[in-house]
Structure formats: structure tokens, C-alpha cells
Amino acid sequence: MFMLEGKSAIVTGGASGIGEATVRRLAAAGATCIIGDITDAAELATEVGGEAHHCDVTDADAVQGLVDATVDRFGRLDIMVNNAGVLGPGRGVLADDPAAGRAALEVNLGGVLNGVRAAGSVMEPGSVIVNTASMAGVVGFPGIGWYGMAKWGVVGLTKHAAVEFGPRGIRVNCVCPTGVDTPMVGVEAADHWAVRSQSLMNQHVTRLATADEVAAAIHYLVSDEASMVNGHALAVDGGLAAGPSVQFIEAALGAAIADESGIFE
Ligand SMILES: NC(=O)c1ccc[n+]([C@@H]2O[C@H](COP(=O)([O-])OP(=O)(O)OC[C@H]3O[C@@H](n4cnc5c(N)ncnc54)[C@H](O)[C@@H]3O)[C@@H](O)[C@H]2O)c1
Secondary structure: OOOOOOOEEEEEOOOOHHHHHHHHHHHHOOOEEEEEEOOOOHHHHHHHOOEEEEOOOOOHHHHHHHHHHHHHHHOOOOEEEEOOOOOOOOOOOOOOOHHHHHHHHHHHHHHHHHHHHHHHHHOOOOOEEEEEOOHHHOOOOOOOHHHHHHHHHHHHHHHHHHHHHHHHOOEEEEEEEOOEOOHHHHHHHOOOHHHHHHHHHOOOOOOOEOHHHHHHHHHHHHOHHHOOOOOOEEEEOOOHHHOOOHHHHHHHHOOOHHHHHOOOO
């Protein structure tokens, strides 16, 4: 089940976090993984029997070059995971330096667009693209607007590409994680309130997701078991999008409504 033997897979941003967990999962399922990242991933590639290439996803020629090299080497590209991303500035649409915001847009949306275009130009029927979006691409979070607008773009691009590539037998989906415990959060935003609030708003888990929980969703979407799933934005969010959690409402009201209402009795 969910086996990927004989398949070739590119994972951008595969050197760290969700990308690294995805590389490990897809490789364990039998895929040959090609990591495209600006961070060196040679050790990981050797460990999983894949390859690591320096590739800046904001450079369309570099992304096309990575895709073409994969096709030359393995005969085809079966799986493209457009995952590379940066948190970018985190004070707000007005407060943040627009140059820094646009630079993040270039990675978070432009990089995915480059990957979708490059993969779509060579893929054959049965191939699949998965983009890493975010819950910040499904609802708004104050403070991370530059990040969020890119992620809304990734969800939109996923749906447009799905209807355009669908007739050619290529599926395009995306995952929308809540806050995930990765270096992106740890290094850039350990105590960022926007990240902590996502965890508070989740319905049944008041913690960050793990990279492997997101990689598992990506694994499902790239597998043949998801052959009927196309143009879908899969929330990996602990129920965040379902509505405000009891703990969130209690914190807002300063009242123990769970006890008062007896909802859990
Ligand atoms: N961590 C979270 O809370 C969270 C939540 C939702 C979505 N995401 C998304 O998941 C994806 C992976 O993030 P992560 O949390 O694993 O972060 P991470 O920082 O652990 O990994 C990101 C990887 O992307 C690479 N990268 C950055 N800019 C690049 C570029 N221009 N070209 C090529 N590679 C580049 C980095 O070198 C790194 O290896 C991102 O798209 C991120 O927006 C993360």
C-alpha cells in the first residue's frame, strides 16, 4: 500500500523539516528522491539512495534544469513536491518592509509556480504534483500576511493547474498544514504568537504538527491510492479550519465554558 517502487520524485526544500521527512518517507516507499535545495543535502541523499542538487526555486531556469536532469537520468519524472518555502517578515502587511515581503512571495509562490511549470512541461500520464501550501492559505492570520497571500496563491495555482493538467492524466494537489515543528518555526519564530495561536485554535491537538504528519499526507497524495484525488487542498490542521476550539473560546472569554455547558459530559 502506498508503494512508490520505480518512481522518481523531486522534493524542493528537501534538506530540512517537512521536505526532509517527505524525502525519507517517499524513499522508504521505494521512490528515488532528488532533493532540490539551497541548503546542502548530500548526506541525506546518500542515506536514502537519492541525489541532492543545489537549486534555488526562485530561478525558473534552475528548476527547469533540475527537472530536465531528472528526466535524462531516470527516463521520466513521476512525482514533483514543490515544498521549499520561507516564513518571511512577520509583523504585518503594512508594517513589514515590502521588499522583504516580495522576496518571500518570490520563494513561496514564485518557486511553486516554477516547479509546477517545469514539471508540467515534461510529465506523462500518471504523474503527480503536490505543493506545500499552509492553513495561512485557507484562512487569514494577522501578522503573516506576506506569507499567507503567497499560500493562498499556492492553493489557487494548485486548483488551476489541476484542471489544466487533469486531461493529460496529471494530478495536482496541495497540503495545508497548521504550525509544524520544524526549523522554520524553531529558528525564525519560536515564540511567534501567530504560530502559537494556530496551535491554540486547533480542535483536538493543542500542539504543533510534526513534519512526519505532513509528510504522511504528501505520501498519500502522491500514491496511486489517491488516483481520484485532484485539485484538492488537504488540511493537516488538527481541525483548525472547522471552527474555533473550546480552549480558544475559553481563553478569549476568560471563562471555563466547557465546565459550565457540560459539553464533554
Ligand atoms: N513549519 C510550519 O509551521 C509550516 C506550516 C505550514 C506550511 N509550511 C510550509 O512547509 C514548507 C516547508 O517548510 P518547513 O517548515 O519544513 O521549513 P524548513 O525551514 O525546515 O525547510 C524549508 C527548506 O526550504 C529550503 N529553501 C528555502 N528557500 C529556498 C529556495 N529559494 N530554493 C530552494 N530551497 C529553499 C530551505 O533551505 C529548507 O531546506 C514551506 O513551504 C512552508 O511554508 C510550514
